[in-house]
Amino acid sequence: MKWLTSLVLSLACFTANAQSAGGPLVIRITQGVEGALPIAIVPFEWAGAPMPTDIAQVVSSDLTRSGRFNPMPRNDLPSKPSDPTQVNLKEWRAVGMDNLVIGRITASGDGGYLVEFRLLDAFTGKQLAGFQIPAAANALRLTAHQISDIIYKTLLNVPGAFATRIAYVTVARRDAKNSTYRLQIADADGYDAKTILESPQPLMSPAWAPDGNRLAYVSFEERNSAIYVQDVRSGQRKKVVSGAGINSAPAFAPDGQRLAVTRSQDGNPDIYVVDIASGQQTRLTTHEAIDTEAAWAPDGSAIVFTSDRSGGPQIYKVAPTGGEARRVTFNMGNYNSRASYSPDGQSLVMVNGGSGYRIALLDLKTGSSRNLTGSNLDESPSFAPNGSMIIYATMAGRGTELAAVSVDGSIKQRLALQQGEVREPAWGPLRQ
Amino acid sequence: MTRAILKTTLLLAAVLVATGCSSLNKKPASGAAIENRGLSNGEMSDIDAARSKGAGDGSGAGAAELNDPNSPLAVRVIYFDYDSSDVRADFESVVQAHASFLASHPQTTVTLEGHSDERGSREYNLALGERRALSLRRQLVLLGATAGQVKTVSYGEERPVAEGHDEQSYSQNRRAEIVYQQ
Numbered sequence: 001m002k003w004l005t006s007l008v009l010s011l012a013c014f015t016a017n018a019q020s021a022g023g024p025l026v027i028r029i030t031q032g033v034e035g036a037l038p039i040a041i042v043p044f045e046w047a048g049a050p051m052p053t054d055i056a057q058v059v060s061s062d063l064t065r066s067g068r069f070n071p072m073p074r075n076d077l078p079s080k081p082s083d084p085t086q087v088n089l090k091e092w093r094a095v096g097m098d099n100l101v102i103g104r105i106t107a108s109g110d111g112g113y114l115v116e117f118r119l120l121d122a123f124t125g126k127q128l129a130g131f132q133i134p135a136a137a138n139a140l141r142l143t144a145h146q147i148s149d150i151i152y153k154t155l156l157n158v159p160g161a162f163a164t165r166i167a168y169v170t171v172a173r174r175d176a177k178n179s180t181y182r183l184q185i186a187d188a189d190g191y192d193a194k195t196i197l198e199s200p201q202p203l204m205s206p207a208w209a210p211d212g213n214r215l216a217y218v219s220f221e222e223r224n225s226a227i228y229v230q231d232v233r234s235g236q237r238k239k240v241v242s243g244a245g246i247n248s249a250p251a252f253a254p255d256g257q258r259l260a261v262t263r264s265q266d267g268n269p270d271i272y273v274v275d276i277a278s279g280q281q282t283r284l285t286t287h288e289a290i291d292t293e294a295a296w297a298p299d300g301s302a303i304v305f306t307s308d309r310s311g312g313p314q315i316y317k318v319a320p321t322g323g324e325a326r327r328v329t330f331n332m333g334n335y336n337s338r339a340s341y342s343p344d345g346q347s348l349v350m351v352n353g354g355s356g357y358r359i360a361l362l363d364l365k366t367g368s369s370r371n372l373t374g375s376n377l378d379e380s381p382s383f384a385p386n387g388s389m390i391i392y393a394t395m396a397g398r399g400t401e402l403a404a405v406s407v408d409g410s411i412k413q414r415l416a417l418q419q420g421e422v423r424e425p426a427w428g429p430l431r432q
Numbered sequence: 433m434t435r436a437i438l439k440t441t442l443l444l445a446a447v448l449v450a451t452g453c454s455s456l457n458k459k460p461a462s463g464a465a466i467e468n469r470g471l472s473n474g475e476m477s478d479i480d481a482a483r484s485k486g487a488g489d490g491s492g493a494g495a496a497e498l499n500d501p502n503s504p505l506a507v508r509v510i511y512f513d514y515d516s517s518d519v520r521a522d523f524e525s526v527v528q529a530h531a532s533f534l535a536s537h538p539q540t541t542v543t544l545e546g547h548s549d550e551r552g553s554r555e556y557n558l559a560l561g562e563r564r565a566l567s568l569r570r571q572l573v574l575l576g577a578t579a580g581q582v583k584t585v586s587y588g589e590e591r592p593v594a595e596g597h598d599e600q601s602y603s604q605n606r607r608a609e610i611v612y613q614q
Contacts, residue, residue, distance in 0.1 A: 202590035245562065
């Protein structure tokens, strides 16, 4: 278990409540995949001391966390080359390495750095990837995640999702009536958590805009649910939907201009599409049952939502202009809710209730479904933007923590706060 | 000038003495029991609160009734069965009492806060919480309250009173709370 000390420092700025804020997210691989690729990641050369960021360490952690790689422990490395001319291929083949990552960091004079790295095939000596990346002084971790993305893409032919962020809600609870709710954003590896909103009233349902610069969420700060859209960097925010009844479950359209939301001003929750700039609303459903938890297809052609019009909650699909809704979930038990599309639009992930509440994946082409998790109270699933993993909230002790599972169910990890609970993860888009 | 200051000082002193006396009234501890009407401290202060609040509109007695721990009005939390928003038979008399109170106190308003247990998805539970609050509202209106007196809000599973992951906790969290507006 690794304690993320730099995160403790960054959180310490947030007054005396830093402790109850929960501290760092600690990531623990609970189940890895067999046949993970062996790879050697040599510490990057750095002339000065101390090293500004141990890039090789960050890359190694990223690749380990993916479950697809098995980086060699640093102490076992036979040598520490930083340049291709220093690499003895035989020596790396002898210790069973398929690939080798080497590099160096140099100061660029303007207070920033130049990070140079190469990915080598240990059998042929061929350079599979090589980049020079200028990095601002405070952006070396991001650079390391970008290097992880390049390695992942080069060797697995799938985009990586290391240089991404997650949003989530933390709760520090004192008693039934007194809690502190925080909307936080952290790097996908749990580092650099920032509180972007803090409230004594519940915060819910963070949802990323496709550009990764804005979050929509639900806040009870006016003693009733209302939907806000907040710019992540400036903190500027706009109340988009409020009024009598429920105003909840925001989901950005792929165009980033509209939100699908739930409103119940007529006494019953229905799905609406709201234009963020004008506030203009289009009603999509008019059923007397509960309709909520809308999510857009990646191409914007459809919206799925939860409805209990057939009795228990099931997933339905409707055109973004409205019209007839069609049921999507069949033969999956009597509780299916909060569905969202995979990035390729081929499957839906959802909460499936039966003897417990698990995360289930439904293949939209074949209609086959399976449970990816086996705990009792799993909820709020969210796809990584490369489609490789699903992050969700799960029961832990008396509260909840985050967990992630690969789409094939083979890799599992837990992301826990030191204190307090963390819930409703939303995995942000790939950096543009 | 000095006379004005003196006047203010005297006035202040009088207020202080008066305040001191009134707080003495509630503490019959020292020897000479003052105005002991055989009520507990809590009840006396309730009556005080009712007096100060309800002066003029005749609702003073009602506020006292509202604060009587032995009145059915003291029950402010209605519990629900799993996946149900029906007001249970064992709460009918409580709901009737609140409806009657609201009917006889048309100026009084309440907010019904609907809640669910933690199982399943949060947004769906928000809707279930609202369904419970609305179900209770319908009952209150049916039994005499006016629609304008009863507001609803749902907190879904966001504000549990019991934190356990078992039926005992769940049954305490599936609830609607009746909150009288001050």
